Amino acid sequence: MKILYGVQGTGNGHLSRARVMAKSLCKHGVDVDFFFSGRSPEQFFDMQCFGKYQVESGLTFATHHGRVNIAQTAWSNSVPSLINDIQSLDLSGYDLVLNDFEPVSAWAAKRQGVTSIGVSHQVALKYDVPKVGANWFNETLLNYFAPVDIALGCHWHHFGFPILPPFVEVEPVVSVNPHDILVYLPFEDPDAIVNFLAPFKEFKFYVYHSGKPLLRTPEHIKWSGFNRDEFKRRLSLCSGVIGCAGFELASEALTLGKRLLVKPLVGQFEQLSNVAALELLGAADTMLTLDGKQLQRWLKSAPPQPILYPQVGDELVKWLLSDDWHTGDKLCCQLWDKVELPMSWRKKNP
DSSP states (O other): OEEEEEEEOSSSHHHHHHHHHHHHHHHTTOEEEEEEESSOGGGOOSOGGGOSEEEEOOOOOOEETTEEOHHHHHHHOOHHHHHHHHHHOOOTTOSEEEEESOHHHHHHHHHHTOOEEEEEHHHHTTSSSSOSSOOHHHHHHHHHSSOOSEEEEBOSSOTTSSOBOOOOOOOOOOOOOTTEEEEEOTTSOHHHHHHHHTTOTTSEEEEEOSSOOSSOOOTTEEEEOOOHHHHHHHHHHOSEEEEESOHHHHHHHHHHTOEEEEEOOBTOHHHHHHHHHHHHHTOOEEOSSOOHHHHHHHTTOOOOOOOOOOOHHHHHHHHHHTTOTTOHHHHHHHHHTTOOOOGGGTTOOO
16 A cells, blocks of 8 residues: 655644654555645754655645734735645555645545545544634635545544544653743744743743744743754653643643643634633643733642553554544544543543
């Protein structure tokens, strides 16, 4: 079997899931090529596990000061370019397209009659899980942004639906410094982050951000660009995570038993819905602005119980190789049977 794996490159969550899958696909000797879209080639990093991969423009979302910028999103995306990418992608050598909310490979598979299987967090939002901001536009986006023949979603809880657990790969916790906090707020202004964290001098904040602040950075704020290996090491050692409401980082924090404070990207349906799920589960504190009072309260909170999610990638690859692709519900049930959810989660349904 030869697979083309299409991955949405906007943000790092899809890439994190794809890295987990890349290891599982390699482990089982699957012949796979990777296709990315959503950001320019020079903006991808730590891509060694994907071998020789292809990048096209695809579609992406523009942000400004922690919210989606609709006008800039419309301006920066070219429909003629997207159509050309779809028409130019030749799938004649592939048996299957595996897709993580990536529009070019999804529409190319549909156009050329190649079976496509979607695996993403966005698919889970098609079910009646906790959601905020559901409307005609967002429902249309979920259904037509990257259409597939068979769809498997993933979420922190199954909520009574055939949904996979998260794809998580973390370093084991050897020791924890209770005053170390990891900060990943990629959509926020760097100076705003400095002002937000500056008053809390008894803690050490490790901030990962592509930009640099103009303000002088206090000694207790350690600022660096994103380095995946260093980020994962710091995640293991810290006592808490302050992040946007993306799915993968929250999944890693829950797995490691880290307290979690999230600020969603305003106007982004998926992140607002993630906040609704985290609040229902009591799994994180949330804020809609960089709220110092909320941070002060959160810094005093106790760590949660770690959640040991199974190796979803390995089981999914075995399922893919079985060619019995209409048994996704059974796969989901088998994987959740391996998860010991916190007692307070066990009867949580929307």
